Amino acid sequence: MSTHEQTVQRQFNPRAEAYRHSAVHAAGPDLEYARTLVSSTAARPAHGLDLGCGAGHLSFALAPHVEHLVALDPSPNMLAAVARGAHERGLRGIEVQTGSAQSLPYPDGTFSLACTRYSAHHWGRLEDALREMARVLTPGGHALIIDVIAPDSALVDTHLQAIELLRDVSHVRNRSVREWRELLGAAGLLEGQSRQWPLRIEFASWVARMSTPQRHVAAIRSLQASAPREVREALAIEPDGSFMLQTGLFWLTKPPHPATGPR
Ligand SMILES: C[S@@+](CC[C@H](N)C(=O)[O-])C[C@H]1O[C@@H](n2cnc3c(N)ncnc32)[C@H](O)[C@@H]1O
Numbered sequence: 001m002s003t004h005e006q007t008v009q010r011q012f013n014p015r016a017e018a019y020r021h022s023a024v025h026a027a028g029p030d031l032e033y034a035r036t037l038v039s040s041t042a043a044r045p046a047h048g049l050d051l052g053c054g055a056g057h058l059s060f061a062l063a064p065h066v067e068h069l070v071a072l073d074p075s076p077n078m079l080a081a082v083a084r085g086a087h088e089r090g091l092r093g094i095e096v097q098t099g100s101a102q103s104l105p106y107p108d109g110t111f112s113l114a115c116t117r118y119s120a121h122h123w124g125r126l127e128d129a130l131r132e133m134a135r136v137l138t139p140g141g142h143a144l145i146i147d148v149i150a151p152d153s154a155l156v157d158t159h160l161q162a163i164e165l166l167r168d169v170s171h172v173r174n175r176s177v178r179e180w181r182e183l184l185g186a187a188g189l190l191e192g193q194s195r196q197w198p199l200r201i202e203f204a205s206w207v208a209r210m211s212t213p214q215r216h217v218a219a220i221r222s223l224q225a226s227a228p229r230e231v232r233e234a235l236a237i238e239p240d241g242s243f244m245l246q247t248g249l250f251w252l253t254k255p256p257h258p259a260t261g262p263r
Contacts, residue, residue: 004124004170004172005074005100005124007169007170008074008075008122008170009074009075010170011168011169011170011210012054012073012074012075012077012078012170013075013076013077013078014077014211015077015209015210015211016054016055016075016077016078016080016081017081018208018209018210019054019055019078019081019209020055020056020081020085022055022205022209023205024199024201024206025054025055025057025118026057027057028197028199028247029197030117030146030195030197030247030249031057031058031061031117032061033195033249034058034061034062034115034117034144034146034249035061035062035065037142037144037251038062038065038066038113038115038142038144039065041113041142043112044065044066044067045065045066045067045111045112045113045141045142046066046067046068046112047066047067047068047069047070047110047111047112047113048062048063048066048068048069048070048111048112048113048114048115049069049070049072049104049106049110049111049113049114049115049136050062050069050070050071050072050115050116050117051072051101051114051115051116051119051129051133052072052073052101052116052117052118052119052120052122052123053071053072053073053078053079053082053096053119054073054078054117054118054119055078055081055082055085056071056078056081056082056085056086056094057117058115058116058117058146059071059082059086059094060085060086060089060091060094062113062115063086063091063093063094064091066093066113067093068093068095069093069094069095070094070095070096070097070111071094071095071096071097072096072097072098072099072101072104073096073098073099074098074099074100076098079096079097079098080096082094082096083096100129101116101119101120101123101129101132101133102123102124102125102128102129102132103128103132104132104133104135104136106136107136108135108136109136109137109138109139109141110136110138111136111137111138111141112137112138112140112141112142113137113141113142113143113144114133114136114137114141114142114143114144115143115144115145115146116133116144116145116146116147117146117147118146118147118148118247119147120145120147120175121147121148121164121171121172121173121174121175122170122171122172123172124172126172126173126175126183127183127186127187130183130184130186130187130189131187133187133189134187134188134189134254137254138254139254139255139256139257140253140254140255140256141253141254142192142251142252142253142254143184143189143250143251143252143253143254144249144250144251144252145180145184145249145250145252146247146248146249146250147174147175147180147247147248148174148199148245148246148247148248149174149175149176149177149180149196149245149246149247149248150173150174150175150176150179151176151234151246152176152177152178153230153234155228155230155231156230156231156234156235157174157176159223159227159231159235160174160235160245161173161174162223163220163223163224166212166216166219166220166223167206167207167210167212167216167217167220168210168212177194177196177248180248180250184250184252188254188255189252189253189254190252190253190254190255191250191251191252192251192252192253193250193251194248194249194250194251195248195249196246196247196248196249197246197247197248198244198245198246198247199244199245199246199247200242200243200244200245201242201243201244201245202242203238203240203241203242203243204240204241206242207220220241221241224237224241224243
């Protein structure tokens with residue numbers, strides 16, 4: 001029986017090439033928006049950290065606007081893809097590091113930017129990871145979080161989380177905007193702005209990217225076929241199984257001075 005961290009490695013380490021070429025990951029309005037946010041900060045971030053960098057699409061988008069960026073992931077093959085991609089693009093400021101978001105090997109206040117994209121829904125202990133993210137930020141530093149957003153409806157949410165888990169057994173949870181705000185507030189990060197975008201998931205390439213076993217693909221199709229109308233409409237399920245997700249971006253600041261209680 002393996003731990004969740006071993007499951008993550010087993011799922012992602014063999015799939016660096018698939019994620020490098022994934023159209024869903026390689027482009028998107030969220031990447032453009034992230035680039036605009038980071039490039040328009042008053043002071044160019046000196047040290048950036050990309051948590052769960054995968055094949056490096058967020059790192060590549062932000063590296064030209066950050067002096068030095070650490071791309072961190074537990075999967076060695078993902079990190080090798082990032083190092084190769086950085087070399088091909090002539091991006092010299094990217095360093096790769098093996099590790100988990102839940103336990104960061106850096107002293108307090110190391111980074112002026114900490115970011116993550118499409119990774120947090122795999123983290124077994126999200127609260128710990130967000131606390132770590134806030135800890136390694138300098139006071140006044142920025143956090144940028146991009147992930148799939150869970151629907152507010154419990155009915156739709158249950159169906160979505162079920163098909164996500166069947167497709168990839170390293171899926172933990174998509175969080176709703178309300179859950180994200182509670183978690184980020186508890187980590188001591190102040191929200192500056194947030195955005196959402198719809199994202200169409202093309203079914204065949206979605207399950208191929210994760211090499212989803214055929215019996216799980218059949219279970220997803222069966223769940224989709226029996227889903228009530230509210231779910232089919234909310235997820236815009238198409239005849240071939242393709243459907244719509246919501247993605248969200250949060251831009252946050254670590255307060256320059258720690259909050260003090262009443263004296
Ligand atoms: C979908 S990929 C990331 C996509 C990438 N950030 C991008 O913009 O294209 C998810 C990544 O999260 C990583 N991951 C999973 N659990 C993690 C954890 N606890 N800490 C850091 N990374 C993790 C996986 O190894 C995988 O490479």
